[in-house]
Amino acid sequence: MAFTRKAQTYSSSINEVTIGTGDKAVTIGGSNVMPLYSFDAPLKNKIAIGAEITDSGVDRTLPGIASYYEGADTIAEIAKRASEMPGADFVALALNGADPNGENRPVEECVEIAKQVSDAIDVPLVITGSRNVEKDTALFSSIAEALQGKNVLLVSAKEENYKTVAASAIMAYGNKISAESAVDINLAKQLNVLLSQMGINPESYVMNVGSAAAGYGYDYVASTLDRVKDAALAQNDAMLQMPIITPVSQETWAVKESIVSEEDYPDWGSRESRGVDMEVCTAAAVIAGGSDAVILRHPQSIAAISGMIADLM
Amino acid sequence: MAKFVVIGERIHCISPTIKKAMEEMNPEPIIKRAKEQIEAGATYIDVNIGPAEKNGPELMKWAVKTIQEACNNVPLALDTSNRAAIEAGISVYDRTNGKPIVNSADAGDRIENIDLAAANDAIVIALCSKAGVPSDNDERMVYCQELLERGMNEGMDPSDMWFDPLFLVIKGMQDKQMAVLDFIGQLSDMGLNSTGGLSNVSNGTPKYIRPILDAATVAMAMCRGLTSAIMNPCDARVMETIKASDIIKNNFLYADSFLEI
Numbered sequence: 001m002a003f004t005r006k007a008q009t010y011s012s013s014i015n016e017v018t019i020g021t022g023d024k025a026v027t028i029g030g031s032n033v034m035p036l037y038s039f040d041a042p043l044k045n046k047i048a049i050g051a052e053i054t055d056s057g058v059d060r061t062l063p064g065i066a067s068y069y070e071g072a073d074t075i076a077e078i079a080k081r082a083s084e085m086p087g088a089d090f091v092a093l094a095l096n097g098a099d100p101n102g103e104n105r106p107v108e109e110c111v112e113i114a115k116q117v118s119d120a121i122d123v124p125l126v127i128t129g130s131r132n133v134e135k136d137t138a139l140f141s142s143i144a145e146a147l148q149g150k151n152v153l154l155v156s157a158k159e160e161n162y163k164t165v166a167a168s169a170i171m172a173y174g175n176k177i178s179a180e181s182a183v184d185i186n187l188a189k190q191l192n193v194l195l196s197q198m199g200i201n202p203e204s205y206v207m208n209v210g211s212a213a214a215g216y217g218y219d220y221v222a223s224t225l226d227r228v229k230d231a232a233l234a235q236n237d238a239m240l241q242m243p244i245i246t247p248v249s250q251e252t253w254a255v256k257e258s259i260v261s262e263e264d265y266p267d268w269g270s271r272e273s274r275g276v277d278m279e280v281c282t283a284a285a286v287i288a289g290g291s292d293a294v295i296l297r298h299p300q301s302i303a304a305i306s307g308m309i310a311d312l313m
Numbered sequence: 314m315a316k317f318v319v320i321g322e323r324i325h326c327i328s329p330t331i332k333k334a335m336e337e338m339n340p341e342p343i344i345k346r347a348k349e350q351i352e353a354g355a356t357y358i359d360v361n362i363g364p365a366e367k368n369g370p371e372l373m374k375w376a377v378k379t380i381q382e383a384c385n386n387v388p389l390a391l392d393t394s395n396r397a398a399i400e401a402g403i404s405v406y407d408r409t410n411g412k413p414i415v416n417s418a419d420a421g422d423r424i425e426n427i428d429l430a431a432a433n434d435a436i437v438i439a440l441c442s443k444a445g446v447p448s449d450n451d452e453r454m455v456y457c458q459e460l461l462e463r464g465m466n467e468g469m470d471p472s473d474m475w476f477d478p479l480f481l482v483i484k485g486m487q488d489k490q491m492a493v494l495d496f497i498g499q500l501s502d503m504g505l506n507s508t509g510g511l512s513n514v515s516n517g518t519p520k521y522i523r524p525i526l527d528a529a530t531v532a533m534a535m536c537r538g539l540t541s542a543i544m545n546p547c548d549a550r551v552m553e554t555i556k557a558s559d560i561i562k563n564n565f566l567y568a569d570s571f572l573e574i
Contacts (some may be wrong), residue, residue, distance in 0.1 A: 071348065179515075185566065186566070186567050186568050186569070187568075189566050189567075190568035190569050190570060192568075193568050193570040193573070193574055194570070197570070197573070227566070230566075230572035231566045235315065235316065235566070236564060237565065238565055239568065239574060240566065
């Protein structure tokens with residue numbers, strides 16, 4: 001008897017969330033099949049890739065990054081260059097310098113940088129904060145106001161500050177947020193419930209369910225992503241149908257493989273190619289697990305992942 | 314596994330308010346009662362118009378349209394012994410949020426309701442009985458097989474046949490309770506869906522006792538694999554028990570606010 005293939009489609013689907021404005025706005029989510037199962041049904045939207053820059057520019061100690069950004073010196077020039085990176089759909093500005101335990105860049109300066117970046121690009125803008133709850137609450141509120149109507153995505157609101165961040169970013173100024181739950185699936189759902197109980201429209205936020213570099217507890221990320229997609233699609237759990245964004249680069253460029261020098265570890269070879277490998281394999285894994293958008297740093301990683309997505313769509 | 318399906322039983326012609334509203338075709342009391350049940354967590358709303366020998370088809374059509382139009386096309390169970398009325402109800406039914414349920418068929422006089430469900434791509438509640446209460450689980454299983462065979466011959470997907478083991482009243486049939494639960498386990502082992510009139514178990518007990526018995530029964534039955542119940546969703550104790558049991562069965566992901574959603 002001939003084999004008859006049955007498509008595994010679901011009556012439920014992931015929400016669609018749009019970031020940015022105009023022709024280059026990006027919509028993520030929308031699919032009603034397991035991640036990348038384009039053989040079951042066409043994927044509604046392409047998985048989006050963000051090119052990461054930081055408030056202090058880019059890491060020019062890596063030759064590939066230095067050459068790509070050559071001649072781009074101001075934050076606006078750097079942002080413009082990032083927005084033109086082949087394979088990238090949006091720019092992700094990481095306000096690492098805002099961290100009170102680091103450079104502690106004041107909110108006003110961060111807002112100014114965010115405005116310069118926003119003005120320099122025509123693709124959507126995603127902004128990641130300092131990861132300090134208090135600072136980010138103030139930061140996201142001010143940025144949301146300064147970039148009112150630009151439909152930027154602020155990453156991320158947490159259990160401690162979701163009310164303030166959602167009220168200002170979404171309700172007052174019409175931007176988007178992600179809800180961060182650090183590999184805690186019950187918290188991921190709870191945050192979505194709390195946001196929905198505030199009356200926030202589900203098309204106004206995404207999830208960041210956490211990430212880890214491959215080999216650094218990634219198995220927890222994998223099982224979290226699997227369980228989220230199973231609940232969202234197979235169990236039609238409306239409180240887990242938000243699309244997922246994963247800031248990959250901040251994890252993968254902070255692990256030993258991407259940091260130690262070739263002089264110290266000659267057997268390991270070039271630091272840059274190690275870092276790219278970590279970034280590519282982690283990004284590929286989170287996309288296979290169900291991430292609808294990833295943030296990456298290196299042009300080579302972005303080229304590799306955008307090629308992978310194009311082949312699998 | 315899918316979440317437990319609650320079929321709200323409160324639109325029933327035994328209720329004086331509903332009976333009057335149906336006689337007068339007055340939509341307000343019926344819509345109000347549908348909305349209360351949906352708000353309380355019902356997935357399906359049962360519409361019991363009684364035998365309605367005089368105007369069954371007309372009344373069911375009116376009830377289906379009235380409730381679905383007012384309640385975002387909530388899926389309905391069409392509950393009457395009047396077959397023409399069920400067919401008429403299905404003819405105006407909107408399937409956006411789920412197939413209609415034919416309530417109900419049995420292995421006796423009402424076996425043709427299986428054919429009706431099959432012909433209309435509906436779900437059917439199949440009572441594992443013929444005439445009166447089956448004496449034991451062997452008898453229940455014979456009826457179950459008859460019903461299943463009939464449905465499959467008519468081209469039904471077995472998942473659209475929700476088998477009713479017949480919940481029995483505790484006060485009077487206390488010694489039969491575990492057998493009913495065992496039978497639910499047998500249905501579940503066969504991969505079949507099941508449902509039943511939950512509050513039968515607490516019939517005749519004091520009002521404050523009823524939710525306690527209903528809640529304990531539904532938890533024990535869900536543990537054995539019960540997938541649905543026809544019940545009063547406005548009973549908070551029973552609903553909380555069902556939600557908690559869905560969590561324990563991993564049918565629904567836990568979040569601190571799980572009772573609120």
